[in-house]
Amino acid sequence: MQMDFDTIKEKTISFVKDTLQGAEAGHDWFHIERVYKTALSINTKEGGDLLLVTLAALLHDIADSKFNNGDEEIGPQLAGNFLRTLGLTAGVILEVQQIIRNLSYKASLGKIEFSSKELDIVQDADRLDAIGAIGIARAFTYGGYKNRVLYDPEIKPDLNMSKEAYKNSEAPTINHFYEKLLRLKDLMKTRTGKELAEQRHQFMLLYLNQFYSEWEGKS
Secondary structure, eight states, X not given: OOOOHHHHHHHHHHHHHHHTTTOOGGGSHHHHHHHHHHHHHHHHHHOOOXXXXXXXXXXXXXXXXXXXXXXXXXXXXXXXXXXXXXXXXHHHHHHHHHHHHHOXXXXXXXXXXXXXXXXXXXXXXXXXXXXXXXXXXXXXXXXXXXXXXXXXXXXXXXXXXXXXXXXXXXXXXXXXXXXXXXXXXXXXXXXXXXXXXXXXXXXXXXXXXXXXXXXXXXX
């Protein structure tokens, strides 16, 4: 028997908080919470299915592949195992798994075989958290976690990476802006996402100008 929406939401939040205790700071519960809130905001204008948007946003990083030896199926599997305990239909569970499976930026570098309004909404929300002030903080947090250099003028960004090259990249954190972050504005799917991305994109450009100026000792 399926539970009511509020019970499903609260049980999912509790599960995600417990599972992500001690997670890397850019992919912890607070990241999930921001994406969830943004997805709900986008959804009020875009009109996706509230249950699917809620579950996919809350579970989208339940087991990020980059923290699980590159395993891209562990997240959808863990989400599916949990959702079955809530008595949800097989159709809802599969839909949420497909959104999780196709959400990441690296997924867009491979063959795309799934699309939905709910994927667009949650994907835009996740991508918005990767840009702007918080996106900058997350980029350097992950770079520090992986002990990457901040910037090396001799190592140029690779703007034509395959999915595998992207997954295995150890480039300086500044390169990540050009290899991913500055591209996200033009990859937003929803009208609301596009509008929200514009100001965050401009903030990153201002940040990079200041970064290079300080790097050269000019300001």
